[in-house]
Amino acid sequence: MIGIIRKFALVAALALGACYPPTTTHPVGSTSAQKPDPALIGLWKGPNSDGKPGYFHFLRQSDGTIVAVIVEGGPKAEDWNVATLTTARVGNNRILNARLLWTNGKPEGAPAGTVPVLYRIDAKGTLTLSLPDEDAFKAAIAAGRIKGTVEKGQLGDAVVAADPKALDAFFAAPGVADLYSKPFFTLRRVE
Numbered sequence: 001m002i003g004i005i006r007k008f009a010l011v012a013a014l015a016l017g018a019c020y021p022p023t024t025t026h027p028v029g030s031t032s033a034q035k036p037d038p039a040l041i042g043l044w045k046g047p048n049s050d051g052k053p054g055y056f057h058f059l060r061q062s063d064g065t066i067v068a069v070i071v072e073g074g075p076k077a078e079d080w081n082v083a084t085l086t087t088a089r090v091g092n093n094r095i096l097n098a099r100l101l102w103t104n105g106k107p108e109g110a111p112a113g114t115v116p117v118l119y120r121i122d123a124k125g126t127l128t129l130s131l132p133d134e135d136a137f138k139a140a141i142a143a144g145r146i147k148g149t150v151e152k153g154q155l156g157d158a159v160v161a162a163d164p165k166a167l168d169a170f171f172a173a174p175g176v177a178d179l180y181s182k183p184f185f186t187l188r189r190v191e
Contacts, residue, residue, distance in 0.1 A: 023113035029088020030164035046187035091172030128183035
């Protein structure tokens with residue numbers, strides 16, 4: 001599970017801790033038409049939040065999912081991951097429902113849910129990826145803003161367990177972007 005944190009996060013707080021990013025028991029966008037976002041398909045390159053280069057190749061699959069092949073470069077040997085994704089547009093928010101499949105050639109045992117990664121593509125074509133902030137999601141669950149559970153302890157994982165309709169309404173809300181960390185990757189399309 002640490003593989004998805006390193007490749008989908010590369011956020012210092014998550015990389016240093018053993019906790020998994022917040023997950024959802026249902027993919028975001030279940031009540032709307034989930035279909036691959038054509039704006040993502042292709043090869044993207046850019047630095048992570050630590051300045052290390054990364055490549056994301058988003059490949060459309062015949063079953064309506066997207067497979068992402070992620071390669072991280074740098075002074076050490078390159079690491080690579082494969083994840084399966086669905087995309088959803090809820091309100092003004094774009095979400096990648098991510099499940100890690102492989103890390104450096106080894107299969108991953110993923111949690112029961114998906115990691116809802118917030119993504120944005122700006123007018124210049126820059127793609128940014130942000131992970132849910134663990135503390136912000138725990139606070140939203142504790143405040144009753146969304147149904148979920150938080151495991152015990154400081155590193156307890158947060159799971160958003162709302163039914164699909166409530167889940168989509170929550171992620172469609174304008175303030176949901178405030179529950180996400182700063183982008184951990186800023187990417188440009190490779191032509």
